[in-house]
Amino acid sequence: MLRIAFNAWFLNKEETGTGQYSTRVLDAFRRLEAGAQSLASLLHVISPSHKPSPIGRLGRNLSKVWFEQALFPLECRKAGADIAFVPYFAPPLFSPAPVVVTIHDLIPLIFPEYAYSPLVKLYNRLVSAAARKAALIVADSHSTRNDVIRILNVPPSRIQVIYPGVDESLGPVEDEGTLQATRKRYNLPEEFLLYLGGFDHRKNIGVLLEAYAILWKRLGGRVPKLVLAGKLPARETPALLNPRRLVEECDLGDRVHFTGWVAEEDKPALYSLALAFLYPSLYEGFGLPPLEAMACGCPVLASEASSLPEVIGDGALLIDPHQPEAWADKMEMVILNRDLAAELRERGIRRVKAFSWLKTARELWEAFNRLLTAPELSP
Incomplete structure (x- = not known):
């Protein structure tokens, strides 16, 4: 054998x-x-x-x-x-x-x-x-x-x-105790848009923050907070950016919340709590985080670059990663149109079954x- x-x-x-x-x-x-x-x-x-x-x-x-x-x-x-x-x-x-x-x-x-x-x-x-x-x-x-x-x-x-x-144990978290414990652990707002991942330059956080700033100017207080989850880099390098600096440059102040490192066991609840998951990456070889979010019933907005259209298919809204205005448009749609959000949840869960x-x-x-x-x- x-x-x-x-x-x-x-x-x-x-x-x-x-x-x-x-x-x-x-x-x-x-x-x-x-x-x-x-x-x-x-x-x-x-x-x-x-x-x-x-x-x-x-x-x-x-x-x-x-x-x-x-x-x-x-x-x-x-x-x-x-x-x-x-x-x-x-x-x-x-x-x-x-x-x-x-x-x-x-x-x-x-x-x-x-x-x-x-x-x-x-x-x-x-x-x-x-x-x-x-x-x-x-x-x-x-x-x-x-x-x-x-x-x-x-x-x-x-x-x-x-x-x-995709881990077959992933799915929407419905237990209220688990959800509230996760909300408390990471000091999460009642409603929020989520990014979870690294902060290297190819992750394109700058465009995401630009889009969020545009959206804030349009909708003001109706815009949920933006949560950036993941371990923050100790210092800025040619490969790693300082997201706090970008938040200051976009004049977003306390409208952006940093969680720091997120334990693997807390990610399903984090995805389940989020209004939408945002993934503007410029390059991925596969793209697991959007699929994990989709598995947990979270509507996904993702970049149309590299492998992401191939992997995500029709399970998410795909957006040009170089166009902050387009990102702001799609974020506004998901925030204001709950029917669209529900449709994205269903499409995402269906798509994940292929993996x-x-x-x-x-x-x-x-x-x-x-x-x-x-x-x-x-x-």
């Missing part, structure tokens, strides 16, 4: 998108069956706990590279793995088994501000070269697939689109099996 070595560097680190993907895919693998066997018995999970890195004292980043490029291939060989699966953009350059790597996005290569040091640039070149050698690249979306073809110059025949899933972690795991497993019967795909 097929034996899979699984790179588990990000396992259970669910504060990151890669950590969520790794954890959910592995859990779904363990729930699948392969013939008469549980697929769990065919997995060899390789985590950093196997052996300490001899260069650990040089820092976590170098230890991570050591794990990816040395320890993981070594453990693959010891396990007699048929496939080396890396669920994020860091495949080994040399591997004893055909490598399958999931590429969620190419943010480090598309946005130069993320390559903030010579070492990061060197690392990006290393993993790019390794990805070109991989037997199969799994892309989170057709948008990411096109980026891989264009930027990494990988033949389309070696790329397969397999969508991530399942079990489906993701099943398609990955089928891809692994096809790989072993297609010699032209081997490295």
Whole structure:
């Protein structure tokens, strides 16, 4: 039977998108069956706990590279793995088994501000070269697939689109005690528009705040507060902006509320409380937060850039991310037209049903099996 070595560097680190993907895919693998066997018995999970890195004292980043490029291939060989699966953009350059790597996005290569040091640039070149050698690249979306073809110059025949899933436990929170506890924990207003995510430049928070300022001038006190949820950056960098500074520049004062970091278990209630979820991002490889909001019955307004139209479909209102006036128009529609908000809730919940972690795991497993019967795909 097929034996899979699984790179588990990000396992259970669910504060990151890669950590969520790794954890959910592995859990779904363990729930699948392969013939008469549980697929769990065919997995060899390789985590950093196997052996300490001899260069650990040089820092976590170098230890991570050591794990990816040395320890993981070594453990693959010891396990007699048929496939080396890396669920994020860091495949080994040399591997004893055909490598399958999931590429969620190419943010480090598309946005130069993320390559903030010579070492990061060197690392990006290393993993790019390794990805070109991989037997199969799994892309989170057709948008990411096109980026891989264009930027990494990988033949389309070696790329397969397999969508991530959405946590099946997500749904509208109706328990009043849970909702009020979440409202109190994050000091939330009675009605609010919500953004939840990071504050790097590609998230396009500046346009969102411009749109909100336009809307405030139109409607005044009828506009619900804007809640910006997520861990605030410690300092401003070429990749990270200071949202508080932008709030001041837009003269929005206390009309914008910052929650800080939000625990995973509180997100469903936060989405359920919000009047609408706003996601103006300039670039995503997939776009999980809008889908999570939709799963919780929250109307979504999202950017029409990169992967988002493909992933969201008709489950949300899609808007040009460069047009604050257009954002203000659509926000006004959702605030004033409760029938539209109800329709978006229904469309969102319906759309999310297309994404399942079990489906993701099943398609990955089928891809692994096809790989072993297609010699032209081997490295």
